[in-house]
Amino acid sequence: MESRVVRPFPAPQARQDEAFGGSLGLTRRLRRNRKADWSRRLVRESVLTTDDLIWPLFLMDSSQARTPVAWMPGVDRLNIDEAVRQSAHAAALGIPAIAPFPFVEKSLRDPTGSEALNARNLMCRAVRAIKAEVPQIGIICDAALDPYTSHGHDGVMDGETVLNDASVHILTQQALALADAGADVIAPSDMMDGRVGAIRAALDANGFEMTQIMAYAAKYASAFYGPFRDAIGTNATLIGDKRTYQMDPANSDEAIAEVALDLDEGADMVMIKPGLPYLDIVARVKDQFRVPTFAYQVSGEYAMIVAAAQNGWLDGDKAMMESLMAFKRAGADGVLTYFAPKVAERLKAGG
Numbered sequence: 001m002e003s004r005v006v007r008p009f010p011a012p013q014a015r016q017d018e019a020f021g022g023s024l025g026l027t028r029r030l031r032r033n034r035k036a037d038w039s040r041r042l043v044r045e046s047v048l049t050t051d052d053l054i055w056p057l058f059l060m061d062s063s064q065a066r067t068p069v070a071w072m073p074g075v076d077r078l079n080i081d082e083a084v085r086q087s088a089h090a091a092a093l094g095i096p097a098i099a100p101f102p103f104v105e106k107s108l109r110d111p112t113g114s115e116a117l118n119a120r121n122l123m124c125r126a127v128r129a130i131k132a133e134v135p136q137i138g139i140i141c142d143a144a145l146d147p148y149t150s151h152g153h154d155g156v157m158d159g160e161t162v163l164n165d166a167s168v169h170i171l172t173q174q175a176l177a178l179a180d181a182g183a184d185v186i187a188p189s190d191m192m193d194g195r196v197g198a199i200r201a202a203l204d205a206n207g208f209e210m211t212q213i214m215a216y217a218a219k220y221a222s223a224f225y226g227p228f229r230d231a232i233g234t235n236a237t238l239i240g241d242k243r244t245y246q247m248d249p250a251n252s253d254e255a256i257a258e259v260a261l262d263l264d265e266g267a268d269m270v271m272i273k274p275g276l277p278y279l280d281i282v283a284r285v286k287d288q289f290r291v292p293t294f295a296y297q298v299s300g301e302y303a304m305i306v307a308a309a310q311n312g313w314l315d316g317d318k319a320m321m322e323s324l325m326a327f328k329r330a331g332a333d334g335v336l337t338y339f340a341p342k343v344a345e346r347l348k349a350g351g
Ligand SMILES: NCC(=O)CCC(=O)O
Pocket: 142, 144, 189, 224, 225, 226, 227, 228, 229, 297, 298, 299, 300
């Protein structure tokens, strides 16, 4: 049979190409798959869903429902009643888990962070209240002393030194208080060596075998935590910096060692923090360990996007969605993000 040459009517683009010297005769044109929305959706490699979101929120002891965090526009500290209401809202949106952080009254901060062990402290009361009213949402609680210490460090000090083993003993007690209040997940964020193993052993010995551990495994000494310190008041307390326990931003192999240790010690999930500037670490950790891997889009990352949007310098909502998709592309199983409710609402409305 004679073959028939089908001559499609030349598209306007092709005719323009003729005018400039004709087709390049390419076999592969990657732009074909990008030509329409349906096709872009069809070939999309990563998907962001509400199931990927963990919402960090700030607690305060107050009769007022909310006070704004100045350095994080759009984020408020919530009293317990409001935190319960907002947790219910988050659950209704389908957000799987929240991560509450306390703003502790200055009068309750001391050198050993003793308020952290008070079973009636703000965190424990909030966890109990949220668990009672919104049992379906997961509650992830930091084990770290910085909200409670008068010097703003995550552990106890001897002179200028943040003590490792002494701090771990206290963090273990803190973890037990939180688990007893109903925390579903303990998230040690202190970067002391050996704390995951110590906390795991203490949880198991006290009947909390099913309490998970999400280790802040690779937490870097980062400038991007600035606004968080305004939110929980440690900008006023912190003396010096955290470079003797948090990681050097220059290091990547060391993150692998940190993750390996935390997994050996019993971590169920690992976290990289900050997020976007450390996506290479997220990708490396996920590739190497194939375990549930999370990233924390920290306060400074949030503030950068919001501040630029407020100035009209970028489209805040688009930058928010793109930044979260980047975590998924890098291999993260989920992201702690202050944008969580906003993103969940957007996804519910159809993206
Ligand atoms: N342990 C929790 C944090 O330090 C959060 C930091 C941030 O959002 O900047």
